[in-house]
Amino acid sequence: xxxxxxxxxxxxxxxxxxxxxxxxxxxxxxxxxxxxxxxxxxxxxxxxxxxxxxxxxxxxxxxxxxxxxxxxxxxxxxxxxxxxxxxxxxxxxxxxxxxxxxxxxxxxxxxxxxxxxxxxxxxxxxxxxxxxxxxxxxxxxxxxxxxxxxxxxxxxxxxxxxxxxxxxxxxxxxxxxxxxxxxxxxxxxxxxxxxxxxxxxxxxxxxxxxxxxxxxxxxxxxxxxxxxxxxxxxxxxxxxxxxxxxxxxxxxxxxxxxxxxxxxxxxxxxxxxxxxxxxxxxxxxxxxxxxxxxxxxxxxxxxxxxxxxxxxxxxxxxxxxxxxxxxxxxxxxxxxxxxxxxxxxxxxxxxxxxxxxxxxxxxxxxxxxxxxxxxxxxxxxxxxxxxxxxxxxxxxxxxxxxxxxxxxxxxxxxxxxxxxxxxxxxxxxxxxxxxxxxxxxxxxxxxxxxxxxxxxxxxxxxxxxxxxxxxxxxxxxxxxxxxxxxxxxxxxxxxxxxxxxxxxxxxxxxxxxxxxxxxxxxxxxxxxxxxxxxxxxxxxxxxxxxxxxxxxxxxxxxxxxxxxxxxxxxxxxxxxxxxxxxxxxxxxxxxxxxxxxxxxxxxxxxxxxxxxxxxxxxxxxxxxxxxxxxxxxxxxxxxxxxxx
Numbered sequence: 001x002x003x004x005x006x007x008x009x010x011x012x013x014x015x016x017x018x019x020x021x022x023x024x025x026x027x028x029x030x031x032x033x034x035x036x037x038x039x040x041x042x043x044x045x046x047x048x049x050x051x052x053x054x055x056x057x058x059x060x061x062x063x064x065x066x067x068x069x070x071x072x073x074x075x076x077x078x079x080x081x082x083x084x085x086x087x088x089x090x091x092x093x094x095x096x097x098x099x100x101x102x103x104x105x106x107x108x109x110x111x112x113x114x115x116x117x118x119x120x121x122x123x124x125x126x127x128x129x130x131x132x133x134x135x136x137x138x139x140x141x142x143x144x145x146x147x148x149x150x151x152x153x154x155x156x157x158x159x160x161x162x163x164x165x166x167x168x169x170x171x172x173x174x175x176x177x178x179x180x181x182x183x184x185x186x187x188x189x190x191x192x193x194x195x196x197x198x199x200x201x202x203x204x205x206x207x208x209x210x211x212x213x214x215x216x217x218x219x220x221x222x223x224x225x226x227x228x229x230x231x232x233x234x235x236x237x238x239x240x241x242x243x244x245x246x247x248x249x250x251x252x253x254x255x256x257x258x259x260x261x262x263x264x265x266x267x268x269x270x271x272x273x274x275x276x277x278x279x280x281x282x283x284x285x286x287x288x289x290x291x292x293x294x295x296x297x298x299x300x301x302x303x304x305x306x307x308x309x310x311x312x313x314x315x316x317x318x319x320x321x322x323x324x325x326x327x328x329x330x331x332x333x334x335x336x337x338x339x340x341x342x343x344x345x346x347x348x349x350x351x352x353x354x355x356x357x358x359x360x361x362x363x364x365x366x367x368x369x370x371x372x373x374x375x376x377x378x379x380x381x382x383x384x385x386x387x388x389x390x391x392x393x394x395x396x397x398x399x400x401x402x403x404x405x406x407x408x409x410x411x412x413x414x415x416x417x418x419x420x421x422x423x424x425x426x427x428x429x430x431x432x433x434x435x436x437x438x439x440x441x442x443x444x445x446x447x448x449x450x451x452x453x454x455x456x457x458x459x460x461x462x463x464x465x466x467x468x469x470x471x472x473x474x475x476x477x478x479x480x481x482x483x484x485x486x487x488x489x490x491x492x493x494x495x496x497x498x499x500x501x502x503x504x505x506x507x508x509x510x511x512x513x514x515x516x517x518x519x520x521x522x523x524x525x526x527x528x529x530x531x532x533x534x535x536x537x538x539x540x541x542x543x544x545x546x547x548x549x550x551x552x553x554x555x556x557x558x559x560x561x562x563x564x565x566x567x568x569x570x571x572x573x574x575x576x577x578x579x580x581x582x583x584x585x586x587x588x589x590x591x592x593x594x595x596x597x598x599x600x601x602x603x604x605x606x607x608x609x610x611x612x613x614x615x616x617x618x619x620x621x622x623x624x625x626x627x628x629x630x631x632x633x634x635x636x637x638x639x640x641x642x643x644x
Contacts, residue, residue: 137345166195188290191287220262307365308389311390318410412424449477474502475612507545517546548571566628608623
């Protein structure tokens with residue numbers, strides 16, 4: 001395969017149809033993209049495969065996303081998922097090089113390979129009846145093989161080590177008179193307290209763990225006075241003491257005068273035969289307090305649990321979605337759900353077992369379906385991403401990323417903590433923080449909680465540049481394209497949003513659930529970062545619940561950096577433009593043009609799509625956009641989606 005890279009002045013001028021050649025491309029995108037990768041190895045992934053195979057042919061294909069993420073790929077390699085198959089979890093891509101990107105694509109026949117950020121709960125045994133029509137997702141089942149040595153302290157302090165420093169003094173001994181289960185427990189009496197957790201440690205090692213497997217830690221505890229203790233840490237035995245898996249839930253546990261039960265789960269981040277389980281007690285055990293521990297257990301679990309917030313539930317193959325509430329007491333209507341962040345458990349209101357009421361239940365988990373943080377030189381093509389509660393493709397500090405001929409749907413809704421303020425989020429494709437030379441083209445994006453396409457940043461001294469979105473169809477999202485960046489020492493320049501079809505902003509599944517409904521086809525938030533050369537041209541913007549264009553608060557000297565032209569705008573009723581400090585309704589397009597100085601060659605007209613209600617955005621023969629370089633020529637990516 002020959003490598004062909006287009007130069008900085010060629011790339012954005014590659015349009016798919018003669019209809020688009022009349023468009024005014026006086027400035028072309030300045031990113032470098034490779035048309036094809038240098039020849040490397042091809043690896044195959046199939047639902048019928050095995051992670052023990054070599055992956056080098058369809059007959060010896062790999063099976064899981066975890067294995068793909070861990071595989072030692074080289075620049076120029078490609079990973080091909082079998083069409084018609086589906087995989088759950090998060091894909092962590094690997095870096096290619098400028099002349100040899102790594103490609104994640106498809107092989108075979110049928111619908112696009114489906115990457116899902118969800119857990120299905122379709123078996124009646126997946127749900128536990130909590131009474132009053134409230135059902136809880138069943139928890140993972142612990143195994144019978146104990147991996148923790150001397151968790152009962154029947155052998156005294158054997159296998160356990162105590163570490164103190166910085167003046168902390170703790171007396172540790174077996175206690176045969178005060179225990180949870182015979183014959184003994186462990187007593188820790190604090191003589192001299194400490195300020196840091198690491199100043200008092202109790203740990204054991206020699207625990208075997210396997211990467212990606214789930215483990216449960218349980219113990220019993222009581223104290224001579226009420227305290228809080230953190231969950232134990234699963235870690236490397238010796239320096240650098242790497243973390244082997246964050247506990248869930250990652251919250252302190254109250255310990256009182258009576259024996260109490262404590263439970264945590266760990267998804268192992270590494271494989272080791274000598275993992276260490278450590279209690280860091282220096283911050284929480286005051287002088288004079290006596291803590292008893294007993295009945296410690298560490299076992300492998302079968303099944304899965306929700307390691308992250310659940311942001312959406314999709315029922316009956318997208319016939320309906322759940323409604324998220326914020327406490328258990330609000331659960332009183334069919335389909336409402338609540339995620340308990342203290343116990344990491346999902347609760348759903350349902351008259352009857354949910355798995356018997358619905359033909360399919362997809363619980364979207366708050367993780368990116370593809371997490372490309374600090375990744376570069378990657379091509380994603382011919383993939384379908386669904387049912388994630390964070391971003392479809394997300395992660396900061398990226399460059400030379402191509403997303404091509406992909407589909408994104410039913411993404412977002414997870415919680416994002418901003419100090420004391422909790423919001424829900426989730427975009428199809430987001431370039432966050434430092435980002436440059438990225439391209440999204442010929443993608444279909446719909447039913448996204450927040451934004452279809454976005455480049456944004458809140459990181460100081462950040463530069464975003466040479467990012468292009470072209471020939472995409474985006475509809476039924478809250479925002480269709482969104483930009484913002486701060487602080488003032490950051491910058492954004494050379495952004496190209498061209499030849500896209502954007503329709504029905506605010507018509508998606510999440511609109512009615514939002515506390516802040518927006519419904520913007522284009523949202524250019526005024527922010528502090530320096531902004532130059534943003535081109536929004538040759539697009540079709542069609543219908544929104546609020547605004548087709550939102551540039552609220554922009555000053556005259558600022559708006560000159562945003563070039564809007566040769567677009568088709570249309571909204572049947574209501575306010576259409578929010579520009580500077582003025583709004584314009586759907587009868588005031590000419591006034592908007594004159595006063596803003598934007599869209600001089602644009603039109604206000606119904607684009608006349610074939611069947612927009614059913615996702616068919618091809619232009620009819622009578623469309624006023626034909627032969628004017630607006631939107632997308634009739635093609636497969638303007639037609640209805642190939643996946644459900």
